[in-house]
Amino acid sequence: MALEFHRIDFHHSRKASLFTGLDLRIDNPATVLLGPNGAGKSTLLALAASQLSPHRGSVDWRGVNPATGGGDRAAYRRAVAWLPQQITPVPGLTVREQVAYCGWLKGMSRTAAWRASAVALARVGLGELADRPGHQLSGGQLRRMGIAGCLAHHSELILMDEPTAGLDPTQRAVFRSLVEELASEVSVIVATHQTEDLAEMYRHVVVLDRGQVRFQGTTEEFHAVAAGGGGAGGTGRTEGTGTDRHGRPATAVPGPGPGPGAGAGPGPVSGVPSAEAAYARLIERET
Numbered sequence: 056m057a058l059e060f061h062r063i064d065f066h067h068s069r070k071a072s073l074f075t076g077l078d079l080r081i082d083n084p085a086t087v088l089l090g091p092n093g094a095g096k097s098t099l100l101a102l103a104a105s106q107l108s109p110h111r112g113s114v115d116w117r118g119v120n121p122a123t124g125g126g127d128r129a130a131y132r133r134a135v136a137w138l139p140q141q142i143t144p145v146p147g148l149t150v151r152e153q154v155a156y157c158g159w160l161k162g163m164s165r166t167a168a169w170r171a172s173a174v175a176l177a178r179v180g181l182g183e184l185a186d187r188p189g190h191q192l193s194g195g196q197l198r199r200m201g202i203a204g205c206l207a208h209h210s211e212l213i214l215m216d217e218p219t220a221g222l223d224p225t226q227r228a229v230f231r232s233l234v235e236e237l238a239s240e241v242s243v244i245v246a247t248h249q250t251e252d253l254a255e256m257y258r259h260v261v262v263l264d265r266g267q268v269r270f271q272g273t274t275e276e277f278h279a280v281a282a283g284g285g286g287a288g289g290t291g292r293t294e295g296t297g298t299d300r301h302g303r304p305a306t307a308v309p310g311p312g313p314g315p316g317a318g319a320g321p322g323p324v325s326g327v328p329s330a331e332a333a334y335a336r337l338i339e340r341e342t
């Protein structure tokens with residue numbers, strides 16, 4: 056990968072600015088995007104999926120900018136797939152037809168899309184349900200069908216918005232192993248509130264709050280925050296966590312004011328630090 060946001064300004068209509076000069080580079084193939092309600096996760100994914108356009112700044116994937124024109128938008132949309140929170144099956148289509156339709160929409164021939172749909176459905180464990188009407192699928196099956204649609208047209212990056220919301224533990228486990236497998240072939244960025252499976256599923260964490268990146272680093276660094284490392288409420292960048300391969304602080308957290316993590320280095324990861332605790336520290340509000 057890399058997915059890059061350059062100096063993004065964005066606000067929803069009649070709303071105050073959500074992103075102002077947002078710079079973010081995500082170059083890990085398995086990244087989770089965390090943040091409280093309204094932090095801007097879905098909006099960031101919609102910008103990344105080119106469903107929304109920034110008012111200023113640009114987004115690119117591997118150097119392709121969907122706003123450039125001249126075929127770049129189509130190329131971008133073929134490479135970057137988006138799985139929104141709600142997957143609504145097209146009435147009257149079978150599961151396989153829905154998946155083939157995704158491939159066709161992205162420019163594949165009917166024959167190629169039809170063939171690819173069978174492979175993709177087998178990949179997500181829905182081969183046996185291929186002839187069933189889409190509207191008969193459960194919530195977890197619908198999300199897997201959505202992923203099959205992304206795989207059918209050979210996406211390079213899949214953006215998933217709350218893919219495990221409302222799933223029971225069994226379906227969550229199925230989804231978890233699917234994402235683990237997928238991350239070896241395609242890049243995935245998942246926005247979620249579920250932090251319990253974090254370390255097993257993702258290598259990289261980005262925390263957003265009120266349109267700002269509050270943390271970016273590895274899952275280990277994220278857990279170090281729970282174990283006493285800097286982050287929440289810090290007065291400046293957290294020291295001592297090293298830099299990423301682009302030379303930026305791995306936990307770049309320009310904090311809102313003095314807080315419990317101010318000036319602290321990363322604590323030792325002793326026992327099993329809780330992702331919930333790290334998350335709570337990072338989104339702690341100034342009182």
Ligand SMILES: Nc1ncnc2c1ncn2[C@@H]1O[C@H](COP(=O)(O)OP(=O)(O)OP(=O)(O)O)[C@@H](O)[C@H]1O
Nearest residue numbers: 067068070073090091092093094095096097098099
């Ligand atoms: N279509 C829209 N029109 C107007 N405002 C919107 C729209 N979509 C989102 N917003 C606002 O933008 C802000 C960010 O919303 P967004 O859905 O991106 O956050 P989120 O982090 O995904 O939240 P959640 O975890 O609740 O899904 C919120 O203040 C929200 O009310």
